[in-house]
Amino acid sequence: MSHILMAGVGAHGHTNPHLGVVAELVDRGHRVSWVIPGSFAATVAAAGATPLVVDSVVPDESAGESWPEDPVAGMSIFLDEAEHVYPQVENAMAGDPPDLVLYDIGGWPGRALAARWCLPLVQLSPSMVAWEGFEEDMAEVLAFRDTPEHAAYQRRFQAWLDGLGIALTPDEFAGRPPRCVVEIPRAMQPNADRVDERVYTFVGPALDRRHEEWPESGDEPMVLVSLGSNYTRQPDFYRACAEAFAPLGWRVVIAVGAHVSTEEIGPVPATVGVHRWVPQFGALGRASAFVTHAGSGGCSEGLYQGVPMIAVPQAVDQFGNAALLEALGVGRHVPREEATPERLRRALLELTESPEVAARCAALRDEVRAEGGARAAADVVESLLPG
Helix, strand or coil, rough: EEEEEECCCHHHHHHHHHHHHHHHHCCCCCEEEEEEEEEEEEEHHCCCCEEECCCCCCCCHHHHHCCCCCHHHHHHHHHHHHHHHHHHHHHHHHCCCCCCEEEEEECHHHHHHHHHHCCEEEEEEEEEEEEECCHHHHCCHHHHHCHHHHHHHHHHHHHHHHCCCCCCCCCHHHHHCCEEEECCHHHHHHHHHCCCCEEECCCCCCCCCCCCCCCCCCCCEEHHHHHECCCCCHHHHHHHHHHHHHHHHCEEECCCCCCHHHHHCCCCCCEEEEEECCCCCHHHHCCCCCEEEECHHHHHHHHHCCCCCEECCCCCCHHHHHHHHHHHCCCCEECCHHHHHHHHHHHHHHHHCCCHHHHHHHHHHHHHCCCCCCHHHHHHHHCCCCC
């Protein structure tokens, strides 16, 4: 039995995509210690891992704290977390060293420990990865790198690496893993043909182990509305969705998160259900359409379940994901400032009344499920274990 360290981040989008991979490794007989704040300890324990609970400075989504939209501020949180958590992990592992390190894209203490202890290292990426020519292709999006704020961030990052004796630049450390398992569908990867397959292995979402049931029955079509866990304070948007879809005779299921009340949304028809949380993967197995902020996890689940998506992106990579869904023929991009009841209703009908969209959803569902998921990811990890 090997001991594997999983360096995570206390956020749903940086935890949920990895649960299936870790559960598969545990089932194969490996022991996994998962670095995680206490609010996620029960979640990772349910996957079979041993929570290595750390004091964290990452925004606590359960307490209503949000990640900043500014890219430098967001990256600075990962660096703050690395500086704060690394010594905790180093001390915890000193008497029980791992044989291999897995790490989320923001789990930098894991990468640092692997570098210092010369351990095999595998990144688990829940979002798109770099390709040949990435910096040139994304120059407009990466324009923030020319700001004084980013220069200061780079200097602080380099000082942290130098202090640990790690001979890498911040860009190499954060963006160029030696080996990576990519947990999004290959179809959602921009310029997939220019991704280095010696480093990156696409396994698709690790949903082959996920078992969720949707408790409600009924013959009417159902649309699921969710903006994930971080962009949920939008009662006007939820109200617009109810006004858009309920008159069509659809069952409307809205997941509003912990910080929007039904009173803020106001009266809704009996066919509209407002919930703080729903088992999203299970609900998508019953849904005929999905209104999403187009985070990588939601897009992956929608493609896996073969559901057409109305993408209303809120921040960061979600805009690119929304464009990809539309280009793939399984989605409509509705900018949030245009998300009126009329625009949302039109998008729903365009998607669900089109035989071409139905065919594309079915084809991509089969393609995503064939990528291998948790089992394929575990194969990569095991191939790098010593001995």
